Amino acid sequence: MLSLSTPRARLDNAVRGASSASRAGFRKSAQATMPEARPFIGILLMLGAGLCFAALDATSKHLTQTFPVPMLVWARYTVHLLLMLVFLGPSMRAKLIDTQRPLALTARALMLVGTTGFAMAGIAIMPLAESTAFLFITPLIVVILASWLLRESVTPGRWIAIVVGFAGALLIARPGGALSLQGIVLMSLAAACYSIYQVQTRQMSLSENTVTMLFYTALVGTVSMSLAAPLYWGGPMPNAWQGLAIASLGIYGGTGHLLMTRAFRHAEASTLSPFLYAQLIWATLLGWLFYDHLPDPLSVAGMAVIAGSSLSIALSERFRQAKDRDTAC
Secondary structure, eight states: OOOOOHHHHHHHHHHHHHTTSOHHHHHHHHHHHOSSOOHHHHHHHHHHHHHHHHHHHHHHHHHTTTSOHHHHHHHHHHHHHHHHHHHTHHHHGGGGGOOSOHHHHHHHHHHHHHHHHHHHHHHHHSOHHHHHHHHTTHHHHHHHHHHHHSOOOOOHHHHHHHHHHHHHHHHHTOTTSSSOHHHHHHHHHHHHHHHHHHHHHHHHTTTSOHHHHHHHHHHHHHHHHHHTHHHHOOSOOOOHHHHHHHHHHHHHHHHHHHHHHHHHHHSOHHHHGGGGGHHHHHHHHHHHHHHOOOOOHHHHHHHHHHHHHHHHHHHHHHHHHHHHHHHHO
């Protein structure tokens, strides 16, 4: 699933907080955020993260033809939780849940659970590439929400990028197109939930440990979907191969988040942001290889417009950071 990234939000806030510091303080903050500057490694890790998220979507699309979506959401978070307990539990122990804002982290995690559920349900009835493109309107919605909830200033250029980006979404969801209205609504709800999740991440990223935030998403996802299990549990028992495929959802999700986190240790957010859109390429390739589908020309144009609009916002953020850096110096 698309992870427009918690690490990026953390870096954005770190740079924003550092802009009023001295030159030495700014350098110290940058070094703490990105201790190993190897941009090429960061780019490779980001490409790998995008492939993991595209593989998660492709696998879930196949599994939703047989199993209920809520059960797959439960499996995705349960396996993710088990992986964190096995690999991080022995070293971090109670630090995994050490927070002063458990209710806020729980609400944030529920937004991601909603994103996963709506996205899986939408992907089940929509082509991979087009459904992935819909989630990429998230940065556009985040700008709107941030201007309203966080009182962040929005330049006229960003407003233009938002309008153009939504026009790209309309090209994909155009009347008379091949996409179902139900799928469009589900993917729009997924994008809305993910946008709220991103704004909440911006609010918490400076005060909360990244691993704790990630653990809460896995924990809350597992607990909430387990409590709701009597409402959806049923259907056929998975065979060995299907069981492995279901377990792979959590592996793809956990690995994707890990690779993305590592990527931001090696390169700045402004360097990596263009490569977030490689997930669109991965989704198109996997949709063609496994589902024999390629987007039509108008959908490709819409995808390009969405990617270009979101990328222009990322680049404007890069220029703003450079200006802040010069001011700090």
